[in-house]
Amino acid sequence: SIAGGDIMLTRGANKYIRDFGVDYPFLSIREEIIKHDIAFANLESPVSHRGSIYSPFKKGIYFKADPEVLEGLKFAGFDVFSLANNHVLDWGIDAVSDTMELLDKSGFRYSGVGETREEALKPAVFYMKDTSVAFVSFNDIYPFVINQSGKTMWTLTFKRSEPEIDPEIDLEKEIKELKSKYDIVIASVHSGIEYVPEPESEKVKKMRELIDYGVDVVLGGGPHVIQGIEVYKGGIIAYSLGNFIFDQDWSKETSLGLFLEISFLGEKPVYFNPSVLTIDKAQAKLINNGESEFILTYLNITGGDL
Numbered sequence: 001s002i003a004g005g006d007i008m009l010t011r012g013a014n015k016y017i018r019d020f021g022v023d024y025p026f027l028s029i030r031e032e033i034i035k036h037d038i039a040f041a042n043l044e045s046p047v048s049h050r051g052s053i054y055s056p057f058k059k060g061i062y063f064k065a066d067p068e069v070l071e072g073l074k075f076a077g078f079d080v081f082s083l084a085n086n087h088v089l090d091w092g093i094d095a096v097s098d099t100m101e102l103l104d105k106s107g108f109r110y111s112g113v114g115e116t117r118e119e120a121l122k123p124a125v126f127y128m129k130d131t132s133v134a135f136v137s138f139n140d141i142y143p144f145v146i147n148q149s150g151k152t153m154w155t156l157t158f159k160r161s162e163p164e165i166d167p168e169i170d171l172e173k174e175i176k177e178l179k180s181k182y183d184i185v186i187a188s189v190h191s192g193i194e195y196v197p198e199p200e201s202e203k204v205k206k207m208r209e210l211i212d213y214g215v216d217v218v219l220g221g222g223p224h225v226i227q228g229i230e231v232y233k234g235g236i237i238a239y240s241l242g243n244f245i246f247d248q249d250w251s252k253e254t255s256l257g258l259f260l261e262i263s264f265l266g267e268k269p270v271y272f273n274p275s276v277l278t279i280d281k282a283q284a285k286l287i288n289n290g291e292s293e294f295i296l297t298y299l300n301i302t303g304g305d306l
Contacts, residue, residue: 001133001186001264002036004277004284005241005257006085006221008044009069012247013282022072025245028285029277032259034077038126038133041244042188042221043073043081043110046088047102051095057143062090067098070106080124082137082188084112084155085222089146093153096146112137112156112188120156121174125182131264134182136215140191140206141222158206172213179214183267187215190222192240195253197299199227199239211235216269217262225253229260229274229301236262236269236306244277245284255279256295259286273303 009017009025016024026033033039045063047070053062081103088096096113103110109124123134139155146153158171178185187210192203199207199220207218211232218237220227224246227239241258248254255278263271276292277284286292296302 001038001040001262002033003219003238003241003260003262004039004041004244006042006044006224006243007073007245008063008065008087008247009072009245010045010063010065012249013245014065016282017069017072022068023075024072025283026072026076028283029259030076032286036261037128038080039076039078040080040082040135040186040188040219041078042085042190043083044085044087044246046091046095046099048091048095048098050098051091054089054092054146054148057090059143063087064091064095067102070102070108073108074106078108079126080109080111080135082112082135082190082221083110084120084137084139084188085190086139086141086143088113088155089143089153093146093148093151096153109135111135112139114154114156115152117154117156117169120154123178123182123185131184131267132182133184133186134178135186135188136178137188138190140189171209175210175213175215184217184264185215186217186219188219188221191220192223192227194223195225196223197225197227197253203239207237207239208232211237216264216267219260224248226256226258226276226299226301228299229272231306234268234306236272238274243279245282246279247282249279249281257284258301269306271303271305274301
């Protein structure tokens with residue numbers, strides 16, 4: 001399997017897509033993606049022509065991508081996305097519903113959103129020979145839930161985000177139930193403080209808890225910069241994969257991301273290999289081995305057998 005970070009195909013990235021086409025962001029990295037059985041990323045916006053900015057969030061930045069970008073993601077070779085992030089609800093329920101429907105029609109799988117918490121908890125599942133792989137996606141960055149015209153749309157959270165409608169959450173029970181059904185459980189977690197290279201202690205605690213409860217790999221996103229990778233109790237935690245496609249070209253740190261290759265044997269990860277990509281004018285490119293090794297050493301990130 002291969003995992004990348006946050007993908008945002010609107011705002012500044014949209015200029016390059018309009019000029020050069022929907023495949024443009026992935027032209028330099030597609031060959032690496034399609035080598036792998038399952039390719040994952042976090043899709044950091046709804047994909048729709050509908051919806052209106054959900055003003056109660058009062059957050060100032062609202063993302064929505066044109067549905068045409070899904071053709072580019074298909075060209076790139078992606079299979080599955082997390083929708084559990086702080087931008088998927090930006091344009092209201094119609095835009096989220098369209099996103100889910102369009103991903104279904106395009107043959108993608110996704111997890112992390114739904115009209116109920118139970119629906120948001122449903123994993124995206126793959127069957128590889130005799131092994132089942134489930135992707136579950138959590139959002140730990142506000143906003144978490146939207147109430148509009150008598151309807152509700154959730155991102156999957158760790159906590160009681162809306163006490164009057166949000167039931168008590170037994171995360172350990174939920175994860176153990178998933179692990180009882182599927183051989184491998186991979187959790188995407190959108191969390192943490194933006195632009196900080198070290199995960200805060202509360203984030204470390206939550207991600208380790210997921211491994212304690214039975215998750216095999218935790219894939220972090222949200223800070224827009226790379227954070228460390230930890231092998232913990234036989235599981236892998238990537239605290240933040242950084243950006244994959246974004247328009248934050250105002251710093252070196254926000255123009256880098258991790259491309260994480262993971263190999264499994266039976267029900268456990270046995271090997272992982274991180275490499276560094278850079279985003280140049282909304283196009284992802286793997287950087288040369290020497291520079292990649294320098295950055296990984298600087299960040300104290302190593303790969304290899306578990």
